[in-house]
Amino acid sequence: MQHDEYLHEYLISHPTFAKPTIKAYRSDVRHMERAGVSWSIASLQHYFDQMRLNYQPSTILRRFHALRSLGNVLVRAGRLQKNPLHDVSPITHQRFPDETYHDLQEGLSIVRSIEDPMYRLFFEVICQTGLRFTEARLLSVTDIDFETHTLFVRYGKGRRLRTIPIGMMLSHRLLHFLGERKEGILFQSVTGRHLHEQTARLVLRDAGLRLSGAPLRPHALRIAYATYLHHEGGCTIVEIQRLLGHAHPTTTVGYIRSRTNRIREILNTLSA
Secondary structure (H helix, E strand, O other): OOHHHHHHHHHHHOOOOOHHHHHHHHHHHHHHHHHOOOOOHHHHHHHHHHHOOOOOHHHHHHHHHHHHHHHHHHHHOOOOOOOHHHHOOOOOOOOOOHHHOOOHHHHHHHHOOOOOHHHHHHHHHHHHHOOOHHHHHOOEHHHEEOOOOEEEEOOOHHHOOEEEEOOHHHHHHHHHHHOOOOOOEOOEOOOOOEOOHHHHHHHHHHHHHHHHOOOOOHHHHHHHHHHHHHHOOOOOHHHHHHHHOOOOHHHHHOOOOOOHHHHHHHHHHHOO
16 A cells, blocks of 8 residues: 555544544645655655745645644654655745835736736736635636626635625626626636646746746735735725735735835935
């Protein structure tokens, strides 16, 4: 029996794990399987190096801690002599100055350069609504009210429901994109399923590299949306909090980036 098969059986039969934990751990193991990762230091390090290109640090660390726990299970079962995750570095800690982030206009330009019309519109929705990647991916056609130009988020974090206004032009583009479709998944693959997560992330990353020389991630669009609403739209933190679906305003504050470049331009003008 392979390590992965053993872990699947272990998780199903183990009485101490909660159902959500079991579901998350099994998903992590399946992700490893699909990526062809073995339980060696070199293979696991390469796996997390690749994850850094497409995922947020919080997601990477959650998966790392999950797999490290499962590695301990394999050690206790005598299937591994040592947990290889103890010698793997999941993320490289770096601090980036505020001016390196993509503002909303730049993000939109990058998104609109994407050739595939579905992925282009998918990320434009994220740009103009601040939705989480998963929230946008799980949207249904019926979640959009084309009369009021609003979007209903059913699968928010913490099961929080919310309604978000969308611009008229975006609403028209969505209507044109749907054609005769009246129901089902909004952004669906050719097989009728939700669009492929990894492919979508790679499409956006590559578009960012092509136009700006830096990878662009979905979460950066959400941050740019919040920053734009605060600095350019004059929205309060509480208003932005509700649009983003945050439980606490302190989380929203952490999304707002300073306008370092704009401040520097003003100071340079004053000192001229």
